[in-house]
Amino acid sequence: MILNNLLKGVEFRSEDDLGLEIAKVQFDSRKVAEGDVFVAVNGLHVDGHDYINKAIAAGCVAIVGEKEKGDIAENFDKVIYVQVNDSSKALGVMASNYYGNPSSKLDIVAVTGTNGKTSTVTLLFQLFEKLGHSVGLLSTVENRINDEIIPSTHTTADALAINEMLAKMVSEGVSHCFMEASSHAIVQNRMFGLRLKGAVFTNISHDHLDYHGTFKEYISAKKLLFDRLGKESFALVNVDDKRGLVMLQNSKAKAYTYSLKNPSDFKARLIADTFEGLQLELDRKEVWLRMTGLFNAYNILAVYAVASLLDEDSDEALMILSQLKGAEGRFERIENQKSLTAIVDYAHTPDALGNVLDTIKKVGPEGKIITVVGCGGDRDRTKRPEMAKIACSLSDKVILTSDNPRSEDPELILNEMVKGVRDEDLHKYIKLTDRREAIKLSVMLAEKGDVILIAGKGHETYQEINGIKSHFDDREELRSFLDA
Numbered sequence: 001m002i003l004n005n006l007l008k009g010v011e012f013r014s015e016d017d018l019g020l021e022i023a024k025v026q027f028d029s030r031k032v033a034e035g036d037v038f039v040a041v042n043g044l045h046v047d048g049h050d051y052i053n054k055a056i057a058a059g060c061v062a063i064v065g066e067k068e069k070g071d072i073a074e075n076f077d078k079v080i081y082v083q084v085n086d087s088s089k090a091l092g093v094m095a096s097n098y099y100g101n102p103s104s105k106l107d108i109v110a111v112t113g114t115n116g117k118t119s120t121v122t123l124l125f126q127l128f129e130k131l132g133h134s135v136g137l138l139s140t141v142e143n144r145i146n147d148e149i150i151p152s153t154h155t156t157a158d159a160l161a162i163n164e165m166l167a168k169m170v171s172e173g174v175s176h177c178f179m180e181a182s183s184h185a186i187v188q189n190r191m192f193g194l195r196l197k198g199a200v201f202t203n204i205s206h207d208h209l210d211y212h213g214t215f216k217e218y219i220s221a222k223k224l225l226f227d228r229l230g231k232e233s234f235a236l237v238n239v240d241d242k243r244g245l246v247m248l249q250n251s252k253a254k255a256y257t258y259s260l261k262n263p264s265d266f267k268a269r270l271i272a273d274t275f276e277g278l279q280l281e282l283d284r285k286e287v288w289l290r291m292t293g294l295f296n297a298y299n300i301l302a303v304y305a306v307a308s309l310l311d312e313d314s315d316e317a318l319m320i321l322s323q324l325k326g327a328e329g330r331f332e333r334i335e336n337q338k339s340l341t342a343i344v345d346y347a348h349t350p351d352a353l354g355n356v357l358d359t360i361k362k363v364g365p366e367g368k369i370i371t372v373v374g375c376g377g378d379r380d381r382t383k384r385p386e387m388a389k390i391a392c393s394l395s396d397k398v399i400l401t402s403d404n405p406r407s408e409d410p411e412l413i414l415n416e417m418v419k420g421v422r423d424e425d426l427h428k429y430i431k432l433t434d435r436r437e438a439i440k441l442s443v444m445l446a447e448k449g450d451v452i453l454i455a456g457k458g459h460e461t462y463q464e465i466n467g468i469k470s471h472f473d474d475r476e477e478l479r480s481f482l483d484a
Ligand SMILES: CC(=O)N[C@H]1[C@@H](OP(=O)(O)OP(=O)(O)OC[C@H]2O[C@@H](n3ccc(=O)[nH]c3=O)[C@H](O)[C@@H]2O)O[C@H](CO)[C@@H](O)[C@@H]1O[C@H](C)C(=O)N[C@@H](C)C(=O)N[C@H](CCC(=O)O)C(=O)O
Pocket: 027, 028, 029, 030, 040, 041, 042, 043, 044, 045, 046, 047, 048, 051, 153, 154, 155, 156, 157, 158, 182, 183, 184, 185, 211
């Protein structure tokens, strides 16, 4: 592709001839090959501008960067230089151009919020598939093009990977794509330049303050998704969350609301919440669903509203929804012969953990609740004491253990968690860094009628300790001890 065409829609300054052919767009010097353009992005750890010489040595023919040409590299006589105000935004637009602007050729609905993104997009994917459409999914658990699975490394991939997958979807006739929009992705402009049919806001609560700094900044990050929507798009927000309406301010999109408690465009009423499923009144129709928990009522309502906004038949949508199961690793029950209720859930924020434990308390059996939980390393430290506090106040016994410690000392993470436990709950917890041993102990402690909750890792099939990922699956571990 000609560089000039690649830069269509990007505001830039350049004194060079931009008529040359480009092989590929890259933003990592380690991936640059002969004939590529290298986009230098300033990151959290290093500045891409410091890798321009490496990119040139690897054969790139053009550079896109924010700095003045004279301030960067010596051997610029060999390459074209294009100066932009924001490289990550330029990268978003260039990635779209390179892959033929796929987002304008299918309907993309992005879902943001602290909790419920994966659950919502997975349900949307399943629903639209069963409604007879060819569908794409970009999510934490996996990316999908109909039956094809493309492994996922992030909740929201980088701009090049997103557009590459969207282009593949277009070439395979996909009509709808449901994607998660993480707050990291929004502020890093990984989705910049995408044309969205709509965006959904599920909720916002404590998470990622390590990255965003303050809760206010975290809200602003989510809001940016809605600020960037065009007037042809829809914005659908949960107004039972007090930040729901904030998302709509400054948005040009057509605004819609959903709620279980407040006046809204799409409304549901909870009739019953049981281990077997939810009973809801949706659009004045009664429906039984195979999912548990008030939070799932919100997810179902959002899915139903999106289907309506995309002009699907509402009766057919409700019928299909009533047959769907939730996303894997989300309130997933592990069958066993020990008369125990065993649940694996991805709750890795204080809000999610509280919701899941509240649900178990409300709908679960009379027995004790035994919770196994940890907190990820290299992530928001302030959620650690909160999560331990919630786990201990809503459970009878808690085994505090490792999640993905990543580069951190597992023992120190547990010590930070313990600080949050209330005095009256101090007798409830045990610290055990080895997650396998912690799961084993939960099964040993459980008696007939008890509930075991293994929280935080859900669908994950690895554990990252000391920067090394090894195979680990909460469901496999739990099953092996329950079957022993
Ligand atoms: C904190 C964060 O989001 N980091 C992401 C970010 O990395 P970074 O800013 O640290 O990049 P950097 O290492 O400083 O490098 C800056 C630039 O120099 C370039 N570089 C670097 C080295 C080199 O030799 N040559 C070179 O060109 C890099 O390609 C990059 O363009 O940009 C990278 C490229 O897109 C991402 O892979 C990386 O995700 C890291 C691995 C990560 O763990 N991210 C998590 C926190 C994340 O994104 N999570 C959200 C979900 C959160 C949620 O809602 O729960 C997600 O969407 O997955």
